[in-house]
Amino acid sequence: MKFALAGNPNCGKTTLFNALTGSTAHVGNWPGVTVDRRTGLYKKLPERVEIVDLPGIYSLSPYSPEETVSRDFLLSGEPDVIVNIVDATNLERNLYLTTQLLETDIPVVVALNMADAVEREGGRLHPEKLAEALGVPVVAISALKNKNLDAVMKAAWEAASRPRAGTCVLEDTPYRPLYERALRLYREAGKDNPVFRTVKALEGDELEQKASPELFERVAGLKKEGMPANDFGDDFEGIMADQRYTYISARLSGAVTKKEGGEKLSGSDRADRVLTHRIWGIPIFLVIMFAVFHCTFS
Ligand code: GDP
Ligand code: MG
Numbered sequence: 001m002k003f004a005l006a007g008n009p010n011c012g013k014t015t016l017f018n019a020l021t022g023s024t025a026h027v028g029n030w031p032g033v034t035v036d037r038r039t040g041l042y043k044k045l046p047e048r049v050e051i052v053d054l055p056g057i058y059s060l061s062p063y064s065p066e067e068t069v070s071r072d073f074l075l076s077g078e079p080d081v082i083v084n085i086v087d088a089t090n091l092e093r094n095l096y097l098t099t100q101l102l103e104t105d106i107p108v109v110v111a112l113n114m115a116d117a118v119e120r121e122g123g124r125l126h127p128e129k130l131a132e133a134l135g136v137p138v139v140a141i142s143a144l145k146n147k148n149l150d151a152v153m154k155a156a157w158e159a160a161s162r163p164r165a166g167t168c169v170l171e172d173t174p175y176r177p178l179y180e181r182a183l184r185l186y187r188e189a190g191k192d193n194p195v196f197r198t199v200k201a202l203e204g205d206e207l208e209q210k211a212s213p214e215l216f217e218r219v220a221g222l223k224k225e226g227m228p229a230n231d232f233g234d235d236f237e238g239i240m241a242d243q244r245y246t247y248i249s250a251r252l253s254g255a256v257t258k259k260e261g262g263e264k265l266s267g268s269d270r271a272d273r274v275l276t277h278r279i280w281g282i283p284i285f286l287v288i289m290f291a292v293f294h295c296t297f298s
Helices: 013-024 065-075 088-101 115-120 127-134 149-160 176-188 194-203 206-211 213-226 236-251 267-275 281-297
Strands: 002-007 026-029 036-042 049-053 081-087 108-113 138-140
Touching: 002 013, 002 065, 002 088, 002 149, 013 036, 013 049, 013 149, 081 088, 081 149, 088 108, 088 115, 088 236, 108 127, 108 149, 127 138, 138 149, 176 194, 176 213, 194 206, 194 213, 194 236, 206 213, 267 281
Parallel strands: 002 049, 002 081, 081 108, 108 138
Antiparallel strands: 026 036, 036 049
């Protein structure tokens, strides 16, 4: 059995990977590129599980070697489940990748990481709300404090044996008719991960064009006929990005709530409040500059 760890850079993937695999970790390279490929074993389930730490990525579009190797690995059919690590202190940005992972037919479990940091700031996590909105299991964890790691592995283990079909943020939008027509073509052709591939064809994605040139042309034809009026013209990548963020802010952002009674100011916000003050800002600036020159030249 194989689990893939996927998430944005700095979401805590390596911390989680190290906590799960300990001394079994092994670092190699992805074929053909100099991107680290970390694998290791997790031994606390009835079956041995190989954990593959994918590179940190923001999308599955082929803009960087990291994104390409991650996408190829996910679509290869190798992973039995994706464990998507989401930084709960940066929820909306991290869920952007989640909406893309959910387009594949691979089972997904969301690990809502940095629960300790959110709670320390007086915020609260609502994994059950996120699970309901996304339709996949969500477990709040802290990779750093080793909290709930076995629970998220167990959820992944169970999800691996439940077949899943990809879902797409376009389902409740004016783009639905176009999306469904394109999806029908991919389904009829018997393609794997049809939702993911349909979205990529609509976006005009190069790798998908290479994979299925004929279908790609037919989807381009559907776009010419049936594109709803919008601000992006025929830039479907722009449309998708906009629709993903609209979906996230409308349906998902309530999964983490900040402390009641306004946000606590961070240290740098407090410093900004004084140093960039409307009246005192310039005098403070001049005093600091004078002090710097004085120290330098005297
Ligand atoms: P990666 O880029 O996804 O591999 O992220 P890392 O594992 O390198 O973690 C990035 C930073 O987040 C490091 O400073 C970690 O110590 C920190 N971090 C990871 N997990 C947690 C967590 O659960 N709670 C807190 N507070 N910090 C974490
Ligand atoms: Mg890392």
